Amino acid sequence: MEYFQLKNIPNMKYMRKYSDNIQYGTAGFRTKANALEHVLYRMGLLAVLRSKVKNAAIGLMITASHNIESDNGVKLIDPAGEMLEAAWERIATNLVNVEDRNLVSTIKHIIEEENINMSVDAIVITGRDTRESSPTLLNAAVMGIKALYGIVQDFGIVTTPQLHYLVVCTNTKSNYGDPTLHGYYIKISEAFKYVRQKQINNGQYVAELLLDAANGVGAIAAKEFQKYLGTTLAINIYNDGYGKLNFMCGADFVKVEQVPPVNFHAKRNFRSVSIDGDADRIVYFYVDEYEKFHILDGDKIATLIAEYLKELLKESHLSFQLGLVQTAYANGSSTDYILNVLQIPAVCVPTGIKHLHNKALEFDIGIYFEANGHGTVLFKETVIKTIKEAVTNPERSTNEKEAASKLLNIINMINQTVGDALSDMLLVETILHAKGWDIMEWEKMYDDLPNKQIKMKVYDKSIITTTNVGTQCITPEGLQDAIDEIVSQYKRGRCFVRPSGTEDIVRIYAECENLCDLDKLIKDVASVVY
Ligand code: 16G
Ligand code: ZN
Known part of the structure; x- marks a missing residue:
């Protein structure tokens, strides 16, 4: 491994400012925009490694989708347009949360563990939504990509699906469409x-x-x-x-x-x-x-x-x-x-x-x-x-x-x-x-069927764990029995509770045959969750 390539990585501008851990969730990293600069820098680094591993172009999209304007986020797009592979979500979470002094050693570790050939060229295709914070975050990502000698192909303001399309076309050499x-x-x-x-x-x-x-x-x-x-x-x-x-x-x-x-x-x-x-x-x-x-x-x-x-x-x-x-x-x-x-x-x-x-x-x-x-x-x-x-x-x-x-x-x-x-x-x-x-x-x-969804703030959403595609609570003990008991009283009733993967809340979904029963059903279930 030629470690001289890692000499540009430490960057005073993109030091980790917050001690809170952040997770690569359902839709990448997503939080307040002002907490994301170091995350984008590190994701730029990671995108280069991912591109080298796959020997293909990788996408990096800056967006927080339907969240409020002051939020932002980032997700990586794999070569065939799919979401980042699960094993790499864990690598991403770890890389984004390590102390600054451990950044270079963590990168080295990823290179060794994943057996990455650093002489392969890396291409990262970038795009961003219209948020005010997006250009600054893009700069951070570009600095990360360049620190590891990756090539940036920036498409500026694009929709998320446009970026997926561009990644696929770049990798399939026009089989799918013009990139x-x-x-x-x-x-x-x-x-x-x-x-x-x-x-x-x-x-x-x-x-x-x-x-x-x-x-x-x-x-x-x-x-x-x-x-x-x-x-x-x-x-x-x-x-x-x-x-x-x-x-x-x-x-x-x-x-x-x-x-x-x-x-x-x-x-x-x-x-x-x-x-x-x-x-x-x-x-x-x-x-x-x-x-x-x-x-x-x-x-x-x-x-x-x-x-x-x-x-x-x-x-x-x-x-x-x-x-x-x-x-x-x-x-x-x-x-x-x-x-x-x-x-x-x-x-x-x-x-x-x-x-x-x-x-x-x-x-x-x-x-x-x-x-x-x-x-x-x-x-x-x-x-x-x-x-x-x-x-x-x-x-x-x-x-x-x-x-x-x-x-x-x-x-x-x-x-x-x-x-x-x-x-x-x-x-x-x-x-x-x-x-x-x-x-x-x-x-x-x-x-x-009449249906409703509500969000609930709870003290710690991780207490609620689920199985069966998110429809059955495993913990806390007794919660699912209580929900079942309530739901059984409603014709064509169905209701489930799961922690959100993108927000610090719990979601409750309910449906039943009669519209006039719906509010009561969801309220009763909410009362046993609280
Ligand atoms: C993200 C997900 C979407 C999910 C939503 C709510 C992607 C690209 N988007 O927008 O699928 O329905 O979050 O997820 O995966 P949550 O209920 O876990 O918060
Ligand atoms: Zn969206």
Whole structure:
């Protein structure tokens, strides 16, 4: 090992300022922005090591997604666009928390343990959201990357899914797409326009929607998309960056509070969309003529996509194994619909995109969505190859070939590297257009069970540990029995309690058949947690 390479690592500017330990959690490191400079510096160092180990480009995204503006965060993206491998999450947590005087020895230790060849070139692809703290944090990361002689490819302000896309394209040498933002917009928008011109605009569908962009980077990306889409779809953007980021707006707010965002002119019964601060989550909603708010969340999006893909496969006479992956937050009605009506296997995994993504990879075509609106569809390479062959196969009928060609364009429209709010939005728009549906018709696919989610501050959330994909409490003793006892009193009742992996709180989710019982159910459970 050539240790001279480590001589630049000690850096007075990026000394560890806080003694509190911080953890690489569900979505990387996330906390108050002013506590993160040394974390970014060290993650820059780690990204270089990860790139050398994988002999591929690694992504480093600076964002705190739907959190308040004063927070920030960082996550590393592995070469195929997936979240950082679990073993390296532990390495990251350790590296970020060691004393400054132990930093160099810790790096040496990682190099030895992981058997890293330091002569391999390292490329780190960086991006950041629109937060005020992001440029300073990017500087810290870049200093870390350069201290270990890594190459920085910075894409400036991008959505999280754009950065995943850029990492994948860089590593697959254009197999997936061109590794530029133009490449991203053109790939998705061309596919969208292709499918649209093949379909007659009919029924209740109107090619116009209202978008709440959470005052985040999604507003920039949506404006850019509008240029590529031309008149095929009119996107009216609210919360477009001039207001406070994620403040009473955005997908997380709308989903949890079940109300429209602020600064939003909801037209009655009109298709409206909310995305989050880094544009990897999406929910649809509308307000009806009685001022009642309706949400069509990740579950509704997943079922719509699943049904449409099933139809296209049938039309093209292609048969693949479809699967849908959800978490325990999925509405019970959606799971029933998937299993009983669509007759597609539904699997439940723990919260966190890496779990959903990994499970979805097991199917030929794996659809995954969290109820909060993060999701995408993954197609096996062999599936794409078969569909491509079907498009040109002279033995197939014109109808079959048309359906296969639609499928191929649907695949191009989907950002398979991670959940992408804007790519998902264009996919939903395509399906509604194909069916000639307005948002009310889509909503009728199935009725959601009344549901509610609350956050609870507790003295120490680590006292609560869970099993069975986060739905059963193991500790403290007796808690789960008490919850079961309460839930058993409610028709179609379901309720679970788990500590959040991203915030210092406990989450309680409840659903049951009667809306008027819901508040009591969740309150009773909260009282035994407290
Ligand atoms: C993050 C996760 C999301 C999860 C949410 C809440 C990723 C990319 N995102 O946004 O999957 O639902 O945190 O997690 O993994 P929590 O309930 O553990 O706080
Ligand atoms: Zn997000």
